[in-house]
Amino acid sequence: MSEELELRLAWDAVAARGTNPRRAESVFEDIVSRHRQPHRRYHGLRHVVWVVRHVHELAEQAGPIDVPVALAAAFLHDAIYEPTADDNEERSAQLAINQLGAIGWPDEDVELAASCVLATAGHFDDPDAGEDDGTAARCRAIVLDADLAVLGADPAAYQAYATGVRAEYGHVDEATWRVRRSAVLQRLLARERLYLTAPAREWWEARARANLAAELSSLPG
Numbered sequence: 001m002s003e004e005l006e007l008r009l010a011w012d013a014v015a016a017r018g019t020n021p022r023r024a025e026s027v028f029e030d031i032v033s034r035h036r037q038p039h040r041r042y043h044g045l046r047h048v049v050w051v052v053r054h055v056h057e058l059a060e061q062a063g064p065i066d067v068p069v070a071l072a073a074a075f076l077h078d079a080i081y082e083p084t085a086d087d088n089e090e091r092s093a094q095l096a097i098n099q100l101g102a103i104g105w106p107d108e109d110v111e112l113a114a115s116c117v118l119a120t121a122g123h124f125d126d127p128d129a130g131e132d133d134g135t136a137a138r139c140r141a142i143v144l145d146a147d148l149a150v151l152g153a154d155p156a157a158y159q160a161y162a163t164g165v166r167a168e169y170g171h172v173d174e175a176t177w178r179v180r181r182s183a184v185l186q187r188l189l190a191r192e193r194l195y196l197t198a199p200a201r202e203w204w205e206a207r208a209r210a211n212l213a214a215e216l217s218s219l220p221g
Contacts, residue, residue, distance in 0.1 A: 003049045007032070014072045019104030025097045034079050042164030043078045047150075051077070054146035065082045065139040071111055073116035073143045081170035083168045112136055116143040121150060141196035145204075151194065151211060152204025163173035167187040178219045185216040190208060 002116050008028070015024035035045045051074040056213045059067050076096040093114040100110045150161045169177060188194060194208050195201045 003045070006049060007045070007052065008203070010071050013068045014075065014100075015103060017068050018100070021194040022103065024103040027103055030099070031075050031079055034081075039083070039168060041167035042083060042161055043081045043168065045185060047078065048075060050149065051143075051146045054149045055142060058145055058197055058199055059141040062138065062142055064071055064084050064111065065142055068070075070116065070139050071112045071142050072096065072105075072113040072144075073139075074118065074146065076100075077120045077143065077147060081127075084171060087092045089118055093118040112139060118138050119144055120147055138197075145195045145197050145200035148194065148208075149200070149204055151188075151208035153211070155211065155214070157197070158215075162215055172187070182216060182219050185212050185219075187214055189216070 010030045011024075015021060015028070018024055029199065032045065035043070035048055037044075047107055052071060054071045055067070055074050059065055059070065063213075067087055073096070075097070078088070079095050080091040080094060082088060085091075096108055096114045096117050101107075106111075115136070116139055119127055120143070123144060150158065153161065166177065166181075172180070189212050193201060
């Protein structure tokens with residue numbers, strides 16, 4: 001299956017929740033075009049494909065959740081991505097509210113999808129998010145874990161991720177990048193656990209810690 005077909009099938013599940021299929025198609029095209037912006041070296045369509053895949057994998061093991069809601073968050077969580085801005089998640093969450101509402105989603109589903117998008121702003125700040133037994137919390141936890149699955153990828157894929165993110169922040173000088181990136185890596189490694197769901201911890205935790213430690217040690221200074 002091609003990645004484009006994979007994304008369209010996932011979007012069909014999102015669109016089916018709404019009442020305006022014509023608008024759903026235009027929203028899909030808008031999301032795709034946003035992820036094809038030339039400054040995106042990691043946070044592009046390939047990232048969306050992998051987050052969608054991981055949402056499905058985690059939903060099978062860590063559910064039950066509302067899968068279309070999690071898929072909508074997978075599509076929209078980086079819909080606005082400007083490396084020079086510090087409010088991308090907030091703006092993406094608002095875009096999710098606008099776009100999902102426009103395709104006719106129920107208000108409570110729109111709110112949950114937007115909360116999943118907004119939760120990605122707290123990857124580094126709230127390691128216990130989603131730990132209660134509620135389906136909404138599990139949905140947020142699965143979206144967060146799917147988004148960070150790349151940390152537990154094989155070393156070559158992790159290096160491609162790290163290289164892509166560095167390219168996205170090309171406007172930051174090397175010395176400043178080393179300081180800021182080191183702080184992010186140290187903060188992640190200091191967490192008791194990187195992933196919120198049991199399957200994600202089993203699949204990715206050990207490798208993610210090894211990848212983060214290796215990148216940290218590679219940063220000079």
